[in-house]
Amino acid sequence: MDVLQTLDAIWSARVPILHGLGNTILISLLSIVMGTILGVVVGLLLTYGNWFVRLIVRLYSDFLRGTPVFVLILACFYILSVVGIQLTAFQAGVFALTLFCSSHVGEIVRGSLQAIPAGQTEAAKSIGLTFFGTFFSVLLPQALRMILPTWVNTATEIVKASTLLSIIGVVELLLSVQQVISRTYLSLELYFFAGFVFFLVNFTIEKVGRFVERKVALPT
């Protein structure tokens, strides 16, 4: 392994690699933010919907969680264009990851809402809070604290899954590095490098997550 040669190859390809990293971050960020918003809605419907709504949303969630992300991405890219929805590879990939993220966030939101004792809702009702007042002032702040560790975990899974977008031609970090490999044949070194960058991204997410967790922890 020639360290200097590797560093040189990385340095001379810094622009496309940084571009790839930027794409990875953008894909992950978009999917996590949209997936979380959609996931909160999924969690709410799973918790408070009538039996019909719950059945539909349960099918949605189970289906998405039971399908490999790989297949989901291919489906969003190819099937949607067959039915006339034209998405770019980037859009289709983000869409697939958003759906995937929403199903996982939906489950953890449902779980946390159900873990909050019924007495919390009853106390909120007894001081005249409506459903929305109860949800936003009493349930959501408690649920968010509960789901934070699992949610951070989901976020890192999305970052890892974003590499799968390379199969539909989105030049994210992994594909940008692969393009350097195809020119330089430094496969071992550069895959190691790519792995290390992904590790750094997820390490940062986890550190930030821990920090927020400590910030919002309740004093005892």
Next chain:
Amino acid sequence: MTVPVLEIRNLHKRFGSVEVLKGIDLTMQKSDVVSLIGASGSGKTTLLRCVNLLEDYEEGVVAVAGEQIGYVERNGKRVRLREREIARQRAMTGMAFQQFNLFPHMSAIRNVMLGLVKTRKMSKDEAYATAESWLERVGMADRKDHYPGQLSGGQQQRVAIARAIAMNPQLMLFDEVTSALDPELVGEVLSVIKGLAADGMTMLLVTHEMQFAHDVSNKVVFMQDGRIAEEGSPDQLFYHPKSERLAAFLKNSKF
């Protein structure tokens, strides 16, 4: 005659096929303090929960200050009110729970302020001042910035009572508010309730503290199998029970 603070007529409540309340009648005037006593499962909690519609009821009328709670008669049909109306009605009564149910993510004063801001639409400053004076009243002013997790059971319950009473309800409901407390913490909570009674608060309470029920109430109601089996003045019920069942119950309660 003035409108009663609470009027319950022929109240029936079922859980599935099991009838838990089998026709309850109870009227309370302003400043009345009524204690509900009775064996476990006799329906005391359920009765309290019907009054602020934490439970729906199938038949009969619950009226607070002359207004039927939860339902209206429309063309001879009984229709449940809208969520927003029910929320408004719930705020007419305050409730203190056995498990306190303070909001764990809010300091004591924010617990008390929440309903004042959201339901009573007070400004933050006004709510803060109101909440502070009620915390003062229950002896918790010095802990107003503490979170529930930092308070003892007795302290939590006093904050919970302040949270309910700060809403200025017409009627206060207490469901075994000392049952989850260590014995040495019971007194501080009971003395808060006695103070409220002395101020003329109208209160309906479920309790297993017989001496307390005797001292604080002007009427005691003995429930049995979803019915009111006996009611009257504290002296009459505790010292001259008419039924065998009440006498046996009192004996078991070590009164």
